[in-house]
Amino acid sequence: MSVTIKDVARYCEVSTATVSRVINNDPRISEKTKEKVMKGIKELNYRINGVARSLKTNRTRTIGFICPEIPNDFFMSIAKGVEDELKKYGYSVIICNSNENTEEEKERIKLLCEKCVDGIIIIPATDEGRHFKYLKDANMPVVLVDRLVEDFQSDAVLVDNINGSYCAVEYLINKGYNRIGFIGGDVKLTSAKERFEGYTRALNDYCIPLEKDIIKFGDFHIKGGFDLMKEMMQQDNPPPLVFISNYFMHVGAVKYLIENKYKLDKEVLIASFDDMELSSIFGFSVLRVRQPMMEIGSKAAQLLLSRIDGDKTAYPRIVRLKTELITEW
Amino acid sequence: MSVTIKDVARYCEVSTATVSRVINNDPRISEKTKEKVMKGIKELNYRINGVARSLKTNRTRTIGFICPEIPNDFFMSIAKGVEDELKKYGYSVIICNSNENTEEEKERIKLLCEKCVDGIIIIPATDEGRHFKYLKDANMPVVLVDRLVEDFQSDAVLVDNINGSYCAVEYLINKGYNRIGFIGGDVKLTSAKERFEGYTRALNDYCIPLEKDIIKFGDFHIKGGFDLMKEMMQQDNPPPLVFISNYFMHVGAVKYLIENKYKLDKEVLIASFDDMELSSIFGFSVLRVRQPMMEIGSKAAQLLLSRIDGDKTAYPRIVRLKTELITEW
DNA sequence: TTGAAAGCGCTAACAA
DNA sequence: TTGTTAGCGCTTTCAA
Numbered sequence A, B: 001m002s003v004t005i006k007d008v009a010r011y012c013e014v015s016t017a018t019v020s021r022v023i024n025n026d027p028r029i030s031e032k033t034k035e036k037v038m039k040g041i042k043e044l045n046y047r048i049n050g051v052a053r054s055l056k057t058n059r060t061r062t063i064g065f066i067c068p069e070i071p072n073d074f075f076m077s078i079a080k081g082v083e084d085e086l087k088k089y090g091y092s093v094i095i096c097n098s099n100e101n102t103e104e105e106k107e108r109i110k111l112l113c114e115k116c117v118d119g120i121i122i123i124p125a126t127d128e129g130r131h132f133k134y135l136k137d138a139n140m141p142v143v144l145v146d147r148l149v150e151d152f153q154s155d156a157v158l159v160d161n162i163n164g165s166y167c168a169v170e171y172l173i174n175k176g177y178n179r180i181g182f183i184g185g186d187v188k189l190t191s192a193k194e195r196f197e198g199y200t201r202a203l204n205d206y207c208i209p210l211e212k213d214i215i216k217f218g219d220f221h222i223k224g225g226f227d228l229m230k231e232m233m234q235q236d237n238p239p240p241l242v243f244i245s246n247y248f249m250h251v252g253a254v255k256y257l258i259e260n261k262y263k264l265d266k267e268v269l270i271a272s273f274d275d276m277e278l279s280s281i282f283g284f285s286v287l288r289v290r291q292p293m294m295e296i297g298s299k300a301a302q303l304l305l306s307r308i309d310g311d312k313t314a315y316p317r318i319v320r321l322k323t324e325l326i327t328e329w
Numbered sequence C: 001t002t003g004a005a006a007g008c009g010c011t012a013a014c015a016a
Numbered sequence D: 001t002t003g004t005t006a007g008c009g010c011t012t013t014c015a016a
Helices: A003-013 A017-024 A031-044 A050-056 A073-087 A102-114 A130-137 A161-174 A190-205 A224-233 A247-259 A293-308 B006-011 B016-024 B032-046 B052-056 B073-087 B104-114 B129-138 B163-173 B190-205 B222-234 B246-261 B293-308
Strands: A060-066 A091-095 A119-122 A144-146 A154-159 A180-184 A216-219 A243-245 A269-273 A285-290 A319-323 A325-328 B064-068 B092-097 B121-122 B142-146 B153-161 B178-182 B216-217 B243-244 B269-273 B287-292 B316-320 B323-327
Touching: A003 A017, A003 A224, A003 B064, A017 A031, A017 B073, A031 A130, A031 B121, A060 A073, A060 A102, A060 B104, A073 A091, A073 A247, A073 A293, A073 B092, A091 A102, A091 B073, A091 B142, A102 A119, A119 A293, A144 A293, A154 A161, A154 A190, A154 A293, A161 A180, A161 A190, A161 A243, A161 A269, A161 A285, A161 A325, A180 A190, A180 A247, A190 A325, A190 B121, A216 A224, A224 A243, A224 A247, A224 B064, A243 A247, A269 A319, A293 A319, A319 B006, B006 B032, B016 B032, B064 B073, B064 B287, B073 B092, B073 B246, B073 B293, B092 B104, B104 B129, B121 B293, B142 B293, B153 B163, B153 B190, B153 B293, B163 B178, B163 B243, B163 B269, B178 B190, B178 B222, B216 B222, B222 B243, B222 B246, B243 B246, B246 B269
Parallel strands: A060 A091, A060 A119, A119 A144, A144 A154, A154 A319, A180 A216, A180 A243, A243 A269, A269 A285, B064 B092, B064 B121, B121 B142, B142 B153, B153 B316, B178 B216, B178 B243, B243 B269, B269 B287
Antiparallel strands: A091 B092, A285 A325, B287 B323
């Protein structure tokens, strides 16, 4: 079949250990032997077999990344952050799709464990976390991202959702708005719950009563945003400004407005959580809460790596990253 | 360390071969032994070590996917197609980012080979393909997607770019437009070149002379679209309709129009290659050429799998998928 | 239907 | 500085 370390050893008239030392840059080797072996490697066209190496070293230098959806700029920006950070250390990333489904998530976890990844980063599909016990049993390092789950304590990277939406709403109030609609995601998700909390806290702190009719919940998707914006605007006295708690709902809301010929000027304004590349071109958006997506990813990667390298610091370690207010006002 | 097949064998008082047969669903095994072993597996909490298995079987059931950018709905929709198809067969996907850079692409290829993936799907970073020779030497199955490269023959999945843009432009001509601007990508890329060719052919066939001033090339990115749309609109006699040859340039063009307060009605219209979820909400878009992204991915996966399974059909096998015209006119 | 044993390609402990 | 060798956890051939 293919060329092995043994072939190289024979060809160069050295031992396999010597060849191994050369390919691992072991310093205890003479310049001369090293050159000879390198030459042999080249001439025989030898390639390292990472599988054999992993079997021996108990390390695959591969980690898993499970997220609810693949073509999704939010999740993939985090994935990029993970990848960029990990590749510095020679790691690669198996990206898996849970399809927002706990069962599939469970499947993927099993598969990744079987593949002996060194650790897993998960953006949970739901708030259900019982199946994560499998990871603990397998002694697999994990970092949760964006959301926490029930029944499972784990290292995690989150953003300061409450403060992010608090500040956004506060900013709007200071701009003179006191009827601010709210469109949010399923409050079972950490992020959705906290963002709603930031909204209510700000209103409370400024003595503005909550208006039930202009507060709406759905899922975090485009369709959810579309449907809720429709409800919002079709009622008798729609608010002049709506705070929307993620990017995809924002997109859905804009979709509704465009399809229904709302003007790009001041008929209705949108503030929202998330600031993606396209957010600013949607035209209704006046204020956004930016999450540092790449940083979320790189931070998660760092946490995971430290656990892989044996860091036993008290569990769970939760990192909360700051958000940033973006406005053209 | 962890529980191995040996532990299970000892615990169940059978041989390791028997345990192996059980976990591989080998039929030549009695119901009774099978049950006994299953019980042992459960009680000891045994987990398969895929690395050891891979070393023995020479198969990792993992494939690599290299693309120029990760947070990119076009590439990731293809990736999802790949993933969905492959997971049926127990495969998983390592997603790598070439950053549109030949050097990084080369690095990733090496890494994937070292990890002994069973095959690689690549959306090439550029038209440069010399470094792909490494794959041939390593005997690694490859499928190229979306673009071909120089100096390297390979299985590939592409769409019918020429016909796609031909039909779009033809449709516009039949709607009465005879001044159609063109904004395209770097013609070194297969897709960019072919889409321009479709445009010119259609104009030729309908005896409309090419107008140099309203034909512009840049890169396939948002900024490219923005800059070229600016050039397009700032000249003396801008065309009433522009054909833009990919999604991201389309986004950039819209960005320019919005920022410069173009009205959402008929001041200027856009037709474009690609039909993404957001395309229809941009407001200027009247016609789009839809690529079947998921299908591109699943087809690429199928091609790759067949090569992995030893299919020696004449190389290269090129699959051209059809596009579809989307319009609300 | 089951078991014994070789060996996949590599690393690392130990010896020289 | 280099070599010998055991063995990582599994599959698979051959024999029983």
